[in-house]
Amino acid sequence: GENVEQHPSTLSVQEGDSAVIKCTYSDSASNYFPWYKQELGKGPQLIIDIRSNVGEKKDQRIAVTLNKTAKHFSLHITETQPEDSAVYFCAATLRGGSGATNKLIFGTGTLLAVQP
Amino acid sequence: NAGVTQTPKFQVLKTGQSMTLQCAQDMNHNSMYWYRQDPGMGLRLIYYSASEGTTDKGEVPNGYNVSRLNKREFSLRLESAAPSQTSVYFCASSGGPPGRRGEQYFGPGTRLTVT
Numbered sequence: 754g755e756n757v758e759q760h761p762s763t764l765s766v767q768e769g770d771s772a773v774i775k776c777t778y779s780d781s782a783s784n785y786f787p788w789y790k791q792e793l794g795k796g797p798q799l800i801i802d803i804r805s806n807v808g809e810k811k812d813q814r815i816a817v818t819l820n821k822t823a824k825h826f827s828l829h830i831t832e833t834q835p836e837d838s839a840v841y842f843c844a845a846t847l848r849g850g851s852g853a854t855n856k857l858i859f860g861t862g863t864l865l866a867v868q869p
Numbered sequence: 870n871a872g873v874t875q876t877p878k879f880q881v882l883k884t885g886q887s888m889t890l891q892c893a894q895d896m897n898h899n900s901m902y903w904y905r906q907d908p909g910m911g912l913r914l915i916y917y918s919a920s921e922g923t924t925d926k927g928e929v930p931n932g933y934n935v936s937r938l939n940k941r942e943f944s945l946r947l948e949s950a951a952p953s954q955t956s957v958y959f960c961a962s963s964g965g966p967p968g969r970r971g972e973q974y975f976g977p978g979t980r981l982t983v984t
Contacts (some may be wrong), residue, residue: 759911785971796873796975797912831978842911846971855900855963855971856927859911 755780757849759860766833767868774863776843777825783845784856786826788817791840791862800841801828835866840864870895875960881982882950883928890945890979892960898966901943902927902973903935905956912959918943950983957981 756779766772778786784805789797803810803817803826810817814833819826826845830837840862850868885923896903899920902925904912918937932954932967934946943962947954957980961973 757911762965787972788977799972799974802972843928844912847914855973856914856917857912858928859913861909861911 755783755845755858757843757845757858757860758834758842758862761863762861763864763866765866765868768833768835770833772833772837772865772867773828774828774841774843774865775825776827776845776860777823778845778858779824780845780847781821781824785846786817786819787844788828789842789844790860791842793839797842830865832867835867835869837869838865872896873960873962873974875958875976875979877979878977879980881948882982884951884964886950887946887948887980888950889947890958890960890981891942892936892962892976893942893973894960894962896962896974897964898962898974899940900962902961902963903933903943903945904959904961905929905954906959906978907956911958912944915945915958947981950981952983955981955983 754854759776784837787802790800791797816829843860873894902917903915906912916935920922921940936944957978959978960976963973
């Protein structure tokens with residue numbers, strides 16, 4: 754079945770530096786790749802997503818890149834701030850998901866710590 | 870808009886007890902989902918409902934049942950709780966406007982402990 758691997762599991766950066774989190778997926782039929790941020794005691798919050806017909810998407814300090822051939826996608830956060838500290842999850846659609854009903858397979862998460 | 874709401878926030882059960890986790894969304898979304906989150910394992914899909922009146926199994930459905938009561942509400946029931954069901958449970962919904970239909974929005978979670 755579909756599998757999503759996420760690395761690293763923990764990442765510590767200095768404020769102002771960049772952070773990169775990488776994910777690989779196994780199902781070539783996956784076509785939607787969201788990233789979620791989860792703060793302690795809260796539910797995951799969608800921060801950015803990318804579809805398979807796009808190679809890169811950017812929203813202010815956050816960007817996501819997708820390499821369909823290699824089946825990997827990455828989250829890039831520039832000019833990190835202490836409030837970026839959280840757990841980040843990548844996800845990919847499971848075969849059979851379509852349109853508004855996306856069955857997602859999640860990575861195991863990356864704990865990002867931004868040191869002031 | 871409250872988004873996705875879940876009740877209760879915390880629950881402790883003894884092995885063999887039953888309970889229902891409640892979820893409601895006010896975004897007029899068609900699809901709703903139940904996930905569980907365990908340390909080091911990310912989120913895993915338990916059940917989902919593509920639309921009112923339909924439900925389907927996800928990755929880890931054993932030990933759970935669901936009901937899509939109406940378009941707004943999707944409940945998760947544990948008939949006979951087991952310690953392996955100790956977890957944090959999240960409800961989510963999707964079905965926004967074209968171009969954003971697949972985006973899933975999560976509730977705040979229910980932390981369940983089974984002793």
